[in-house]
């Protein structure tokens with residue numbers, strides 16, 4: 001069945017270049033991609049293939065040089081900086097490898113931040129219920145330095161989910177975590193998809209992490225070159241990854 005309902009995010013022939021002349025790099029080369037509401041997509045590919053650039057362009061953190069990004073039905077190219085910032089704050093969540101929490105704020109204050117930045121006072125219980133969702137109901141008053149890496153990432157996920165965004169982007173969310181904490185984080189992301197219909201786009205190098213997704217997009221040299229659809233099997237992901245790496249070695 002082709003679903004022509006509004007995609008959570010759509011990239012249409014998106015190109016992003018860095019630099020000029022001899023040193024110019026085409027990080028994304030006319031990429032088309034569609035992320036349906038309630039889907040969980042992993043983005044994989046060799047180092048330098050354009051994964052982070054894709055995430056940043058899709059999230060409106062970086063502007064495409066050509067093509068179009070549409071978030072929740074809103075084309076980003078027509079937006080002023082001010083409206084783009086507003087859309088990012090209300091419709092997009094972002095989780096980074098390095099957590100990026102504000103050290104001086106408690107877990108609850110970090111989670112409340114996107115609401116406050118959007119000019120909204122959190123409703124009673126709004127922050128605590130999202131913290132409870134990520135299993136940190138009893139850590140609301142702790143600062144990031146008083147939390148483990150896995151707990152900090154769970155606060156970051158709560159912060160990304162509190163606005164109930166159209167899409168949550170995660171850039172190597174388990175990259176700085178041990179295997180057990182990483183698994184917990186992936187389980188939480190999966191639960192957000194299954195229970196709340198959250199749309200997630202996650203960059204990862206790890207086939208085990210990708211196996212939590214419903215679909216894997218493989219990038220090479222700024223293009224989508226391969227795709228796996230669910231249920232995603234870690235071994236198969238590893239085979240596709242190895243094939244891409246081998247093609248790169250041969251091509252180099």
Ligand SMILES: Nc1ncnc2c1ncn2[C@@H]1O[C@H](COP(=O)(O)OP(=O)(O)OP(=O)(O)O)[C@@H](O)[C@H]1O
Nearest residue numbers: 018019025027045046047048049050051052053054
């Ligand atoms: N700010 C920048 N200035 C110049 N070139 C850049 C910049 N950011 C990225 N690039 C180049 O664009 C290409 C894609 O980079 P990107 O970071 O998106 O790849 P990636 O797949 O996320 O890599 P990795 O897995 O190593 O994080 C690379 O060749 C990179 O060197």
